[in-house]
Amino acid sequence: MKRVVISEFMDASAVDKLRADFEVQYDPSLVEVPETLREALADAHALIVRNRTQVTRALLDGAPSLLAVGRLGVGLDNIDLDACAGRGVTVHPATGANAQAVAEYVIASALLLLRGVYFASTDVADGRWPRTALSNGRELAGATLAVIGFGGIGQLVARLARALGMQVVGHDPQLSTDAPCWRETGARAVSLDDALRCADVVTLHVPFLPATRNLLDGARIAMLKKGAVVINTARGGIVDEVALAAALRTGHVAGAALDVFANEPLAAASPLAGAPNLILTPHIAGLTVQSNERVSSLVAERVKAALCSAELALAEREGGR
Template identity: 65%
Template sequence: MSSIVISEFMDAQAVEDLRARFDLRYEPGLVDDAPALRQALAGAQALIVRNRTQVRAELLDHAPGLRVVGRLGVGLDNIDMDLCARRGIRVIPALGANAQAVAEYVIATAMLLLRGAYASSAQVAGGAWPRPALSEGREIGGKTLGLLGFGDIGRRTARLGQALGMQVLAYDPVVAAHAPVWRETGVQRRELDALLRECDVLSLHVPLTESTRGLLDAPRLARMREGAVLINTARGGVVDEAALADALRAGRLGGAALDVFEHEPLPAGSALAGVPRLLLTPHIAGLTRESNLRVSSLIAEQVGAFLRG
């Protein structure tokens, strides 16, 4: 039997599947109890996390027998990958398992932002009739979707956008200009500045690295097409939140939706408080009943297989 520690929430059936084969400690709130988490890892061979558990030296130093980290998601910025590699610790992300959920979030949110008519329930129920003010919404068909990052989630988002009649452009320096994926998907490759100028909807799908931190700063936000909408389901540090708030207050952008933030949860007095045409969700774009089942099942299977050798 091997010891597995799960420090954040995981689908119940996947937990029970692991419990049947391994010595298991599952506490979704363990991420918020650092001493208990360090103690739990003293004899652990596997750790399963989401995005809040910081898998860094201060944690790994308390896990001398750790062999594998399972990530219930795809972002790895909360895991010190170099240190894990040096210590021989395998890191397994749930690649592809929540891509459909994120892609659907992007397209649904883009439609909400473009139409701008779905916050009127209280007014209408109270007897108001704001029909003239809400009659200038925009259709998503015929608009240009720009994808900053063209991995699996970006490609799924492209397919959904194309199905609704959108033209899709993408910037991804990792995908070569001659790569077959451009021809196969019908997505047009652009450099970053051109992408910003041409798209009506900009959706971010890049990891948080030194090169992407602050990538969408004030000058780049100013290059976006007037009235365009921005959707970030990637990582909060990619967007300068104060600059985005300024652009929305100035009326240059048509709207924005942020599912991820520089600091999570948002601190009191955030620059994003009270900003017009801004939708905020608590890092849930990739979380649905279906995706949680897929992510949890995938990680349970792969971590279990790794421990069985």
């Protein structure tokens, strides 16, 4: 019987579905104990991870029977794709399954940051009444959203933003300016610098690559109009955290929501600590009850199909001898 190792949290119903067909070792603590994970993979045929398990060449070297890696999410920067391809290990992300959760996080963050009134609960509860100070919040309707990276999630963010009356511009070097998605979402394709210069809200949806490291650096943050807000649910390292913290403290950037960081967990001594109008969340923009179910179910189905396909191919080869 094929063995499946799951090293991070997965929805219980999806784990049970896998157990119906395979021997499953489900232990979310494996990500914390690399040596135990390596031992578990010695005779495993599939590995299912989130974003913390590093599927490196060295890890694959200790898993000679591995046929498939399931990724409970969409980013693949924790998986050595070249090493997997070289060993014939297929990789199966949950493309699209958490898009709604991320898109709603972006819109909710934009609403919170532009309006700027939702951090006053303590003042109001203590008898203070900062009505005048909080009366200059801004509405989403009529504001311009810049979507940097116009894949599935970026396109869904654009649709939700347009439904709320926002103007949407986007930038994606992988897409031509006449790609159908621009027309279908009501967004306008522009250069990266033009998108940043006109934005009231900037949201990032690009993978972490050498070309996107510090994509939003000090120089580009300076391009933003005073009072813009920044949202990053993509990957840490895309935003220069030191430069963003400085811009928040000077007031050039009016607010930010960061769900991802260059180093996770975020260190207590981070330059972001204490910066004003800053929402920090622990890499959970794509995690909801519903998205967990969708992501887990989709990855379970794809891993099962990969293992069954490999078994069928092996049977056909043996039958042809």
